[in-house]
Amino acid sequence: xxxxxxxxxxxxxxxxxxxxxxxxxxxxxxxxxxxxxxxxxxxxxxxxxxxxxxxxxxxxxxxxxxxxxxxxxxxxxxxxxxxxxxxxxxxxxxxxxxxxxxxxxxxxxxxxxxxxxxxxxxxxxxxxxxxxxxxxxxxxxxxxxxxxxxxxxxxxxxxxxxxxxxxxxxxxxxxxxxxxxxxxxxxxxxxxxxxxxxxxxxxxxxxxxxxxxxxxxxxx
Numbered sequence: 001x002x003x004x005x006x007x008x009x010x011x012x013x014x015x016x017x018x019x020x021x022x023x024x025x026x027x028x029x030x031x032x033x034x035x036x037x038x039x040x041x042x043x044x045x046x047x048x049x050x051x052x053x054x055x056x057x058x059x060x061x062x063x064x065x066x067x068x069x070x071x072x073x074x075x076x077x078x079x080x081x082x083x084x085x086x087x088x089x090x091x092x093x094x095x096x097x098x099x100x101x102x103x104x105x106x107x108x109x110x111x112x113x114x115x116x117x118x119x120x121x122x123x124x125x126x127x128x129x130x131x132x133x134x135x136x137x138x139x140x141x142x143x144x145x146x147x148x149x150x151x152x153x154x155x156x157x158x159x160x161x162x163x164x165x166x167x168x169x170x171x172x173x174x175x176x177x178x179x180x181x182x183x184x185x186x187x188x189x190x191x192x193x194x195x196x197x198x199x200x201x202x203x204x205x206x207x208x209x210x211x212x213x214x215x216x217x218x219x220x
Contacts, residue, residue: 147174
């Protein structure tokens with residue numbers, strides 16, 4: 001399998017791309033709503049919250065931003081204790097990271113999740129070794145917008161957009177990368193789906209993690 005790309009760097013999303021975090025995220029989200037005395041939708045109806053910044057999701061369900069910070073604090077109390085490890089690595093994801101590293105790619109985690117959680121997750125699932133650096137949002141909300149985060153990574157790591165690609169599963173990954181002229185490899189096993197990724201402008205759709213190294217190598 002060809003893993004050498006014309007582009008030298010891949011920015012990699014976490015939730016829905018490398019790991020399936022549904023149990024921990026949705027469980028903690030429902031816990032926060034119930035702690036506020038609000039009805040929590042069934043877990044099956046909350047897959048849309050995986051990927052976007054949770055402040056926005058709480059504000060949407062609570063009818064405004066007034067109690068979003070309180071809800072987020074309740075969410076984090078559960079998620080930071082147990083929820084972040086209620087996840088699983090998608091089959092083939094670690095192998096694809098290793099293949100791209102072996103092919104000479106530089107890999108940078110690029111997640112809207114707070115970086116303090118992202119580091120713990122990568123460590124728990126033995127994924128840290130695949131990355132040159134780990135970047136995510138701050139707990140106060142800075143850089144939770146994917147476009148802002150990518151701008152930070154480009155500056156911090158002195159990367160050129162034309163040397164980069166993004167790998168993610170939601171429209172926020174595609175739109176954030178497109179702000180910098182960076183193409184996205186869309187992960188169909190995640191939480192966005194083909195229609196969302198295509199409408200957002202993903203360059204390539206990959207059906208499984210094992211397809212990503214070859215797709216990365218084919219990018220112009």
